[in-house]
Amino acid sequence: MAESFPALPTADWPYLQILVRLALSLSLGLLIGMERERRGKEAGLRTFGFICLLGALGGALGTAFSLLILALVGMLTVLLNVQALRVTQGTELTTSAAMLVTCMAGILCGQGHTILPAAVMVIATALLAWKEGLAGFSMGLTESELRSALLLAILAIVIYPALPVGTVGPWNLIEPRAAWVTVILIAGIGFVNYILWKLYGARGVVFLGFLGGLVNSNFTVIELSSRVQPSSSAFVESAYRGILLATTAMVMRNACLLLILAPLALVGSLAAFVLMLLTSMALVLWSYRRRDRPSGEEAPQMKLELPFSLPLALKYGAVFLLLHIVGAVTQRQFGDMGFYFVSIIGGLMSSASAVAAAATLASQGSISPTVAGTGAVLASFTSIAFSLSFVLRKHNRALIGRLASAMVYVAVAGIIGMLVWDTVHPFMLHWIPQLEGKAG
Template identity: 75%
Template sequence: MSDHLPGLPTAEWPYLQILVRLALSLALGLLIGLERERRGKEAGLRTFGFICLLGALGGSLGTAFSLLVLALVGLLVVFLNLQTLRAGEGTELTTSAAMLVTGMAGVLCGQGHTISPAAVMVIATALLAWKERLAGFSMGLTEGELRSALLLAILAIVIYPALPRGAVDPWHLVEPRAAWVTVILIAAIGFVNYVLWKLYGDRGTELSGFLGGLVNSNFTVIELSSRVQQAPQAFVQPAYRGILLATSAMLLRNASLLLIFAPLVLLGSLPTFALMLFTSTALVLWSHRRGQAPRPASPATLKLELPFSLPQALKYGVVFLVLHVLGGLTQRQFGNLGFYAVSVLGGLMSSASAVAAAATLASQGSLSPSVAATGAVLASFTSLVFSLTFVLRTRHAPLIRGLATAMLCVALAGVAGLLVADAVQPWLTQWAAQLERSTAAPSP
């Protein structure tokens, strides 16, 4: 008698490939199942592991089996909720949604995806694990903050598609869509940082200073300086560290903008930003190790502006557009020195807008990456020095001397970084040219 039935198709999966897919699905299912198990849910570690494995098998078998698996997971969700209702515990809506997401992620793993299902499952696990913190944040959300989030969504989803594409002026300097993307990106970064500040900003003056600096470094310095005037003896050292961390956050935010808009510009200015951040961090750690001044009884309570508002959006847009146009025109008329002057001026108004303008000009080919990098560094320098003027209002000589010395050290580190960047610039230019030739070469 034959061992195989005639007419039935057979298929063999590549052993290593299917093993990797199943292992990834199992790991992701156990990740979210571990969180559910810790909370004492009926569907825990093993259930979510099985669901993700089942989804991977369905995804590997094809579309029909994938739909069958999702239907089975939906049926399992129905049985789970019926059981909890009979026990008088109510419905398990969050766990049910997590099971459906897990099944879909398993299907993606079975189809050969790796990054997307992993990202989805990490996000889903974070949403489950941060239940209390997210609930507390939503309950403490003010009406103004909610309007701020809705306005950001409207500007990004409604207004952006209606803007014209490309340049609208004969000099090819004004591109409404590019300018609006920059506005939305800067505002979104500020909004996310505002959320982080609201979640974790009450952990201490130093952490408040850093997270506040990501939102708005100048307002953070003003708030910390005002606290020094209220309690000068107990708050000097924490304010010193908080202001340094606020300026460090400003540098980190500007470097992130360069990474998003023009990575080659960041590559040219990376030694400068790295040395400035290292120096600022070292000064903060050194202040911690000294520990001479008593700590304040309570951390600073910063009062920052709303994360996003229409006047703030218009301010970012106008500043960016003015700096973008002036930077391009002055560079054409007066060379690099004209652009550097505009960058310094932009640092006084908004270093984020000035850095974004420099990166955008470089990405459009109006500036070389090295010139744009120097302009971004100059804007950051100007913002750093400008923040020191707010400390002068405290009239506290030890704090002023300490921060002036610290800012000078950070600035000298930035100058050293500029020299290093200038020394490696020929190598970077050669590497960029090789990369451009390799990407432009036709594939065989």
Template identity: 65%
Template sequence: MTVAASGVNAAGADSIDKWPYLDMLARFALALALGLLIGLERERRKKEAGLRTFGFIALLGSVGAALGDPYAYIILAFTALLTVFLNLQEFHLHKGTELTTSAAMLVTCVVGILCGKGHTLTPAAIMVSATALLAWKDRLQGFSIGLTENELRSALLLAILAIVIYPALPVGTIGPWGLIEPRAAWATVILIAGIGFVNYVLWKMYGARGVTIAGFLGGLVNSSVTVSELAARMGKSRSRHEIGAAYQGILLATCAMLARNTVILILLAPGAAASACVSFGLMLLASAGWALFGRKPAGPNLPDESHGDGRTSLALPFSLWAALKFGFIFLVLHIAGIVTQRFLGDVGFYLVSLIGGAVSSASAVAAAASLASNGSILPGVAATGAVIASIASVAINLPFVFRAKNRQVSISLSIAMGVIALLGIVGVPLGVAGMSLIDVYFPDLY
């Protein structure tokens, strides 16, 4: 036993006598379970390497890693030789190869090695992802075959915007007074492109049903971008059902924006949230009620289904020019907001909230809440600023709804957003009156 233990130590591993039994058992059990997981999928497809083979490979990898790195390398090399033997046998019998199964065997061995070294979440995530790739073979093949050149080019362009250009931009502000923040402006460009791409994918995968989902999720990020995208697609559609879904998605985007701003205010400044609760409550009820129970106009003389062969005519996933234009507008408004705040001070707070709400209501609401929590402004002032920012976000969407190129739809959306904004304005004095009563009867509440 002493010789064996010395040999293990020479290889760079702990003495077998010092192996913690339960810990090592857990490592081996995890490796075996992950190997059986991917082996189950291969067994179901009646591959030569199945449940037992993958279980043994993962277990061997974990034992090799526990013994030391040289043993792990030997097990990995042995697995590679096994894949060569598997492909030679398959070529001899069926004149084909098992490249996917061979790659899965190598991944399984590496995952087993990670388990043997004590990793848990990383090998589990790798194996689940690998098994999903194998199980979704048919769907992935169908998606890749149906992918057009323009769609692939748009995906690559989006990746370049996010992965290549964004990290190369300077961090923080630049220029006099720190007026320009390149990464924030470029993030807006990526955001527009990303939401447009997600809407495109959802529309293509789920039809009109995916538009409402994209509307709400997009509204949580940027309601103006979402409204603009949905209105533009509404203008290109000739399906009554799709136009109705886009109409509902626009209202849900507004509802999601208001819900997000309410949560931000509650988390950062509860006192300000109490002052703004009437305004936000009225706007939320109006937007949600209009989206869920309101009549969805589709305009006259539109068929119930898409034209042609019943498929929706889709444009490109996103427009780079539109994304760059929106990013430029964001940059101009951002600079104007900083300059106004510097020259007007606290007097310009509401004006800054108005401008900030037109650009990013979430940022404006968070800024108001932060000032209130620091004691720089009163909670009531912060609440009013948050409401102004949210109303500005609703109002800034009005020009976008006319991209629908449908008079009935544009009028209906304009009325809905006008009512939502009006309720927000009416709620401000009601909230102030309510807080005054609370201060009288419960002076120590806040």
């Protein structure tokens, strides 16, 4: 009589699919293992390759096997640290954490994920490879810089979700979340710019004008023009380039705000912004070709103030809300011309807030995207003229003459861009429906 045995559990795996998962896990393990091997660690290329491959097998087998393999890798990290302590090398906490992350990424690969484990492993490898740079940057942080970073995180992560959704108020003119997004966006641009300034330093007029213009173009113009004496030609060339670069950064920042907050509004003003940028950059390049910088002139130095603080956030928020409310009311009462007037006045206070207010009104449907784009260009014009007023106070004819001509060229380029759009826009409205009909 033949004995009967219970059938063992089996699983039919699609061969190519499992092979792809294992190959992905192996490549990711070798990526981080290569970095550890280069630093001479005990756990290197092969170890991390095996760990990620083992995690992929556990992920393919199921949850129970995944937890078992994760526990085994945890025991391996304990043995690694015990061995390191025996040879008086200290603990390998970073390598141990990398091993656990690698195992989890392998499990995700085994479960069929692709983008997520790849992104995690690339980030983990970057953290290991940038050890010196990250350590140097963190040690160089001051207490005020750290407080500003925490404040920015609180405003973005803690306060924003608590704000009410939609419009509030008797006339539905205020949208708290839209105002707060604008505050965070403008402050974030300044904070990133401050980090770049801290990493690369003030390397002459290029960084001074451009990076300073991203934070506050008027402050940069005041700082540069203050170094020019009324009857001296010293520093005129550097101040000229720096102010032009600050203007370039201001125009680029306003265009980016439109792109992020109301992309359709940028379509109508794209030609104006592009021509203004090209003109200002061409003038800067032409100034380098002149090569008339006086010998012995030192590169300008300027210490940027901390780009994010609570007063700065309140200023941007108050200006944005004021322009948003006044712009909506004047547009309802006086039409587009009323909104244009508010945009021009708003450019004197803050062109970034004026552009953000115009973009928000367009995204809410209060004004058309074309009107919002035109208002953003007008606010940029006002900011350029306001910056030039600071230069006029220095009574230096050489600088005033060159900058006045340059600003006129930039403004004319913007006006030409607006006229081009006004000419092309009707034809686009006429041809787009016909093209859609033919495609259908």
